[in-house]
Amino acid sequence: MRKVLKSTLLATSILFAAPAFAQDVLHVPNLSYRTGPFATSGTPLANGQLDYLNMLNERDGGLNGVKLDGTECETGYNTEKGVECYEKTKGNAVLTQPWSTGITLQVLPKSHVDKIPILAPGYGFSAMQDGKTFEWAFNPPSSYWDGASILLSTISDGNLDNLKGKKVALLHLDHPYGKEPIPLMEQLAAKHGFTLLPIPVGLKEMQNQSAQWLQIRREKPDFVLMWGWGAMNGGALTEAAKTKYPMNQFLGIWWAGHDADLKLVGEAGKGYRAVSWSFPNNDAKAMQDIKKLVIDAGKSQAAPGEFDTVFYQRGVLIAAMGVEGIKVAQDKFGTKVVTAEQVRWGLENLDFSEARIKELGLDGMIPPFKTTCADHTGHAGAWILEWDGAKFIKASDVMQADRAAIDPLVEVKAKEYAEANKPWPISTECK
Amino acid sequence: MLYRTAGQFKTTYEADHALFPVRQDAILLGVILTLAFVILPLTANEFVFKALLIPVLIYTLAALGLNILTGYAGQLSLGTGAFMGVGAYACYKIITIFPEVNLLVAIALSGFFSAAVGVAFGVPSLRIKGFYLAIATLAAQFFLVWLFEKWAWLYNYSASGAIQVPTIEMFGVVVAGPNAKAITQYYFVLGVVTLVTMLAINITRGRIGRIWKSVRDMDIAAELVGINLMKAKLSAFFVSSYIVGISGALFVFLWRGAAEPNLFDIPLSFRVLFIVIIGGLGSILGNYLGAMLIVALPVVLSYLPGALGIPISSSMVEHLNTMTVGALIIFFLIAEPHGLARFWAVLREKLIIWPFPH
Incomplete structure (x- = not known):
């Protein structure tokens, strides 16, 4: 009995001691959903995202030497859990990924107050394109x-x-x-x-x-x-x-x-x-690295055969967009551990040019696009x-x-949103 | 020893019928109220407010409403979620049509809308009982959620079909919307919940409460002694739906900030019903205990592995959480089928005679 007690104590002391080695980390939380009726879609996406971050941590030791932490908070696509997860993860997050449009609705007004950018690639509101109204929300590369x-x-x-x-x-x-x-x-x-x-x-x-x-x-x-x-x-x-x-x-x-x-x-x-x-492009360099460093190393949660799929590789791209936003911010502000506000600037100045996509090792996986202060979508188009x-x-x-056809409607709907949520701050920085 | 009642003599009928015939109960309540009004607000952070305290209070209020109907008047209802929705949408319409209305007034008014809807769906209770009534209220559940989706006027024709809470000020302080401080919202909710709890205690202890209980225990006997069943049942539906309605308004305005129709679907009704059953039918305290178990415990549990540094994935945490809470529910129901409130009552009885049981 005493032996068991001792070993338990030892084990817990080790567990508690672990955070003592903490170093600089960039927190990129993900409000994922691996449970519930949407789990079939959510799991490969979450796997792709996590594996890309882990690959960067393995290959480059993170981003410019700072480890990336893609902690997940399980929502089950449930809006109620979404609020809880947002509150739980926002503390040290540089961006937040709400996933469900319902959760985005709840988080969107709060993100303005908490000053955390929302990264919602390919989802959220289409009107989020209007960067003047939705200063803190991003939905690259294409809206609904x-x-x-x-x-x-x-x-x-x-x-x-x-x-x-x-x-x-x-x-x-x-x-x-x-x-x-x-x-x-x-x-x-x-x-x-x-x-x-x-x-x-x-x-x-x-x-x-x-x-x-x-x-x-x-x-x-x-x-x-x-x-x-x-x-x-x-x-x-x-x-x-x-x-x-x-x-x-x-x-x-x-x-x-x-x-x-x-x-x-x-x-x-x-x-x-x-x-x-x-x-999906299995031969892209980033995908090869993921395969080698994460999947074959047994560090991935992905099921066999999931690697080739559209959703898994889309998850990779989503993570890559977030990371690129952080990197742009790092370069601009000359600091490794960027804040959420700096990452907002980064996401506003994403440049996924043909050359940059190749450099990231994602060639053929995403059409080129560029976000600006006024255009938070970038409009890559689609295949x-x-x-x-x-x-x-x-x-x-x-x-x-x-x-x-789209842009005038974006303007109308963005205005409607700001009107319904008065007083809504409109950015004056960009024309 | 702690709960020794020796020496507390009651010399008048008033003293014998007091809310707290035992002095220690009053002291305990005082401690809890100090905790809720002073200590928690001083110590809690935003996450604790938003994920634990505020939701527990709001769910308690909803459960209190349902408990009046099911626990006191014996009418089973599965439409709680939809009635909460009626309160929420009514409050939203009042606020958007008359932006100058005080939020407290708007919430109080929105309760009347859900009360009216509740009474309308309560009419079948005059003829049917038990499971059959549950089905009738289930109809309310399906119909109302459908209405929230289809009636675009309710959500001001917004494209997403969801309602969003604008920034609302009360006496110069922001109480709702994204700019509201969590502590303000907490005090707002706490104030409303305290007030309604006080009212509910007094209603259920008094004449009306006794009428409801007699209808619950045997409605034919109640009718024979001269109780008007129609009045009794419909008043229970009215009071219950009123409280459920204001809890729905608080749910969206003081906590969620946005809501889509699906939110008020049947899982919400079941959640509130579980709180009532696990807390204890026919008890006010039970609602609080039940809400803590159903709403707060999963949040606390999901925090544990991370705090202890155990590396398991978030979905695994979620699975374990569901299993743990499910097991706890079964455990409590086996240990005390009459709910957590009864659990506390038994404990208190034992404490009163402790350490000399005989």
Whole structure:
């Protein structure tokens, strides 16, 4: 008994002693979700992010010699947990990653007060593009409205007037995220004379969408666009395969282009397309390093076969954007341990040029983009990916969104947001 | 010894019916109130306020509302989440339409909206009981959440379908919105919860409370002695939904800062119901104890591995957390099926005669 007690004491004393060796660390917390109904989508993304940070720690000893700490706080995509996690992690964080649009909604006003930048690559509000209103929020490299615009231009062969008289269904999650593209699509539908048919999928109905697909069969839309997430993607794809909906008329946003969801239907999903600002490239140098230093070293939580997938490698890119923001801040302010406010400047001055992407070892994985003080998105554009029955392949060159349609709407919605949350601080720094 | 009642004589009926016939109870309450009003605010940091104290108080209030209906009047309800939503959306509309209204007034008013909705869905309770009533309130749950999603006027036609709390000042102090200090919000919530608790104690101890209890214990007998069942049941629905409504308004305005319709879905109703059942049906104290177990304990537990330096992943912490809390719930229910409040009552009885049980 005494022996057990002794060893326990020893063990705890070692555990307590460990933080004594603490050194300079940059905290990049992640409000991840490896549990709950969205875990299928959230796990590979979180793995990709963590593995990239660990790879940098292994290969370069961190960023300019400062270790990166990608501590996760589990939210289960639950907005209530999100607040808790944000409060828990914000203390020494240089940026925060809220993930769910619902959590972003809650964190966004607080981030202005706490002065912590929000990094929301490819999600959050599209209106976050307006850096004057949303000084602390960043959604590079492309916003949902960019994605919507590219999808519409894909199905209309580049000219939205071709859609005149046609019916486009929007199968979306009934959640702030799923409703994101509706304002833009409604506007474009009115302008170009096509019918938009929003079909909401409730959180409870994600796995059983027979009602929604019955409606699709009855209405016979010319195209179905999907704003799905987590278990909803798999549900929709199996339902589409079952009802023999033509896959070449079925397209999704980047979060609905997940290998694991498509593998459920396999060959039957052939022809399904998704717009994506990221593309997996196993031969890129950064990916090779991750494979060598993290995965093969047994330091990754990634499941076998996850490495090749779109989502895992997108996680890597998301981490890379955050790290690059920190690096730009380090260079500008000449200090290794940057503060959250300095990182905000860094994220505002991201320059993912062709050369820089290559330097980072991410070639071919992301189109070049550049953020500025007024433009927090950067508008990299996106590729159209197509499921060939076993994996996603590139089906187009980088496509650009219709800025003339989006930018005025961004201005209106940003103004609305500031109006509804009066008094909302508007940055005066940039023109 | 600590709880010795020897020497405390009651010479009048008033003294015998006092809220605290035993002096030590009053002292204990005094200590708890000092802790809540003075010591905690001095020591707590923002995380403790935001993740522990404020949510526990708000959930307590919601559970208190449900407990009046289920614990005192015996009407099972599964619509608590939706009634909280009614309070929250009502408060949001009042604040956005009349920005000059005092937040306290807006919250007090929003309770009446949920009370009205609660009474409307309480009407079937006159004819059906038990599980059947639970299904009727379940209908309220589904219908109202659907309404929050579809009725765009409720969320001022915002594109995301969510409501967001603007910055609200009261007497020159920011009480709600992103600029509000956590300590201000804590005092605000604490004030409301204390006030409502006092009211609830007095209602449930008095004439109305006894009417509710008689209806709960046997409604036919209650009717035979001249109690108007309709009045009794609907008043229970009214008071209960009123309290649940203001807790919903506090939930969004003083804590969350933003809310989407899904928030008020059935998991929230169940959460509040669990607090009531684990805390103890028909008890005021139980709501506090239940809320601490269901709301605060998981947060504290999730902090433990990190504080002890045990390196396990955050999702594993979450899994362990769910398992631990689940096991604790089962343990407490086996140890004391009547809830934590009863647990405390038994403990207190033992303390009174300790150390000489016989």
